Amino acid sequence: NIRVIACGTAMHAGMVARALIEPRLRIPVTVSIASEFRYEEPLIDDSTLTIVISQSGETMDTLMALRHAREQGSKVLAICNTQGASIPRESDAVLYTHAGPEVAVASTKAFVAQITAAYVLGLYLAQVKGAMYRDEIAQTLDSLKDMPRKIQWVLDTQTKTVQEAAKQMVDAKSFLFLGRHVGYPVAMEGALKLKEIAYTFTEGFAAGELKHGPIALVDEGEPVVFIVPPARGRNVLHAKVISGIEEVKARGAYIIAVAEENDPDVERYADVVFWRPACPTLMSPLVDVVPLQLFAMDMAKLKNY
Numbered sequence: 001n002i003r004v005i006a007c008g009t010a011m012h013a014g015m016v017a018r019a020l021i022e023p024r025l026r027i028p029v030t031v032s033i034a035s036e037f038r039y040e041e042p043l044i045d046d047s048t049l050t051i052v053i054s055q056s057g058e059t060m061d062t063l064m065a066l067r068h069a070r071e072q073g074s075k076v077l078a079i080c081n082t083q084g085a086s087i088p089r090e091s092d093a094v095l096y097t098h099a100g101p102e103v104a105v106a107s108t109k110a111f112v113a114q115i116t117a118a119y120v121l122g123l124y125l126a127q128v129k130g131a132m133y134r135d136e137i138a139q140t141l142d143s144l145k146d147m148p149r150k151i152q153w154v155l156d157t158q159t160k161t162v163q164e165a166a167k168q169m170v171d172a173k174s175f176l177f178l179g180r181h182v183g184y185p186v187a188m189e190g191a192l193k194l195k196e197i198a199y200t201f202t203e204g205f206a207a208g209e210l211k212h213g214p215i216a217l218v219d220e221g222e223p224v225v226f227i228v229p230p231a232r233g234r235n236v237l238h239a240k241v242i243s244g245i246e247e248v249k250a251r252g253a254y255i256i257a258v259a260e261e262n263d264p265d266v267e268r269y270a271d272v273v274f275w276r277p278a279c280p281t282l283m284s285p286l287v288d289v290v291p292l293q294l295f296a297m298d299m300a301k302l303k304n305y
Helices: 008-025 034-040 060-071 086-090 109-129 134-145 147-157 159-169 183-198 207-212 235-249 264-269 281-302
Strands: 002-006 029-033 049-054 075-080 093-096 174-179 201-206 223-227 254-260 272-276
Touching: 002 008, 002 034, 002 060, 008 029, 008 049, 008 109, 008 183, 008 281, 029 034, 034 060, 049 060, 049 109, 060 075, 060 086, 075 086, 075 109, 093 109, 109 134, 109 281, 134 147, 147 159, 147 272, 147 281, 159 254, 159 272, 159 281, 174 183, 174 207, 174 235, 183 201, 183 207, 183 223, 183 281, 201 207, 207 235, 223 235, 235 254, 235 264, 254 264, 254 281, 272 281
Parallel strands: 002 029, 002 049, 049 075, 075 093, 174 201, 174 223, 223 254, 254 272
Antiparallel strands: none
């Protein structure tokens, strides 16, 4: 089994990593918040691989969790951005993300790099275990290498739309962010960025949880951000998210959607759309998070923070 341990943004990257690794390897993957890990009395031993994720490599909660895992006999692999920091030094192995210094306190490029590192790790483990065919691995790596171009496309074509949306929403008192599958950690991350730099009360939820309470908070004009999966391949997932959009739209919510180009269902219901180019579902978080980071930045600028 594999335990992924991290805090904040790095934990959201870990949630994406779980969605990549567990189905491919058929090995249970659990994601734990580092500050809770030791107190859960986790079942780990020498058959557990512990993956710790940290931008700085000095996150104290993550470092303490790492030490606890090693005491239990687990091997520890760090995914880290800072060379020679405490976490990589105390791990059995390290994957450096080489994203360069994270100038903003709010982790942005580090998040994308952490997901990429986790993806490459997942592919390597799949190769060693014979869980994927060689050409399938090569194809997936090619898709991954194509992602920077797709991120650039978002930066080139969606920046204006994001700025306009921020202008319209600058006085909103709260936001809801909703997603399913790999869209769920992206929703959590989009919400976190808005809290962190625009000081706006925001909640990120799994979209299916909407009806179990949060929908009570949705009234006229409430901004709700949906991460919409592509209709290709997982149509049932797409249909579920669209039905969630219909539900809150009926209550007068203002819908912001992150969706794949030319999605007719999204065009029908959303007030604003941040488009992404077509990409494999599992890689969509790398692109989807970018307009949400820009949105938080624009909101913060408009509020003079």
